[in-house]
Amino acid sequence: MSVVTLTINGQDVSARDDATVLQAAREAGIHIPVLCYLEGLSAVGACRLCLVEVAGVNRLLPACTTRVQEGMEVHTDTPRLQTYRRHIIELLFAERNHVCAVCVANGNCELQSLAIEVGMDHVRYDYVFPSLGMDLTHERFGLDHNRCILCTRCVRACDEIEGAHTLDVLGRGAKARIVTDLNMPWGESPTCTSCGKCAMACPTGAIFKQGSTVAEMVHHPEKLAFLKTARERREWRV
Amino acid sequence: MEKIKLATVWLGGCSGCHMSFLDLDEWLFDLAAAVEVVYSPIADLKHFPERVDVTLIEGAVANEEHLELVHTIRARSRLVVSFGDCAVTGNVTAMRNVIGNSAEAVLDRAYRELPTHNPRIPDEAGIVPPLLERVLPVHAVIPVDVFLPGCPPPAPRIRAVLQALIEGKTPEMIGREMLKFG
């Protein structure tokens, strides 16, 4: 391991050479908005919210999957990036049915908070209004496809932290859906351990505890990194 | 100084935005000193007047009457404000859009499939305005100048917007206090 020096928004930053731009920025107290990234899970670069500009590279790079390099010049908050981020958030709202007023995650939702952060006062795209269902067959949790942004945080939590790999993505593009096992009702899943890690990881109102009503669902994404660190350091015998 | 002509309109919404407006309590006296309310569901006026300065639109565009009215509003108002989530996003009013791209399917669902007694679509012509095939946010129909989200928008948020408009400024819609949906 060696240390490299780079600049982020003109500020000198040093980081381990295996760190990502996102990790280096966080270490230095520089905020980069993320949605599909969650500490403790692998990074997949799916949502593109963390895109940054790097001098000398003519395309934008996701901070969550880009390694730091010596002498790198990174900009995280240019007007161009601000414009793209707002478009990304607007597209997410237009793609499925987000009705914050009646959502379990109202007030505790990362998507909703990001809409505020990027200054979204309305959505300029036409809403798609897809007809999507909910899976309420599991005894403890529910999955509402209307609120899902396909970030795959639940899939990775279930696979990487719980080791169950109950959840996965079926289909492509606008038709993609989160499914349980071989696309069966969640309540009939033979692999789900009911651990609730997917519910901790989900940034929106898509996965929730059964019985939660409007604004009652509070996720605990930070618990996953805590679990992972505790395991790696063998803090528990389990 | 001539008073600002203010109109407020109630389209496809629950009237919660207007209730929140009334929650401005004693500030309504200050407002009354600065504006003249020329049209509103809480004032008995039949026709949307000419030359309005500011119009707050609560609710989404859900039926033919709404559609006609928003065009009149746009033609006669200097500033149009989408007032609350239903106006800004379609919100709860637009939840029926997932049933399909047709008013018929929605009416079927509500009046034929779900009722246990006397399933029948009410068809008294000329009384209830026909539904549009799809519920639309206001800006999908006419240009909107200010978006005031919230379900309902909290009274302090409404006040901040009206205060700015009275002073001839553009309201600063920034941060959780001003922008949170829901």
Ligand code: SF4
């Ligand atoms: S998931 Fe978040 S953004 Fe979507 S409706 Fe629920 S609170 Fe709003």
Ligand code: SF4
């Ligand atoms: S409860 Fe646990 S095992 Fe079941 S789907 Fe969620 S993360 Fe996977």
Ligand code: SF4
């Ligand atoms: S259910 Fe939640 S965590 Fe899973 S992909 Fe959808 S939004 Fe992401």
Ligand code: FES
């Ligand atoms: S957070 Fe980097 S692409 Fe989603």
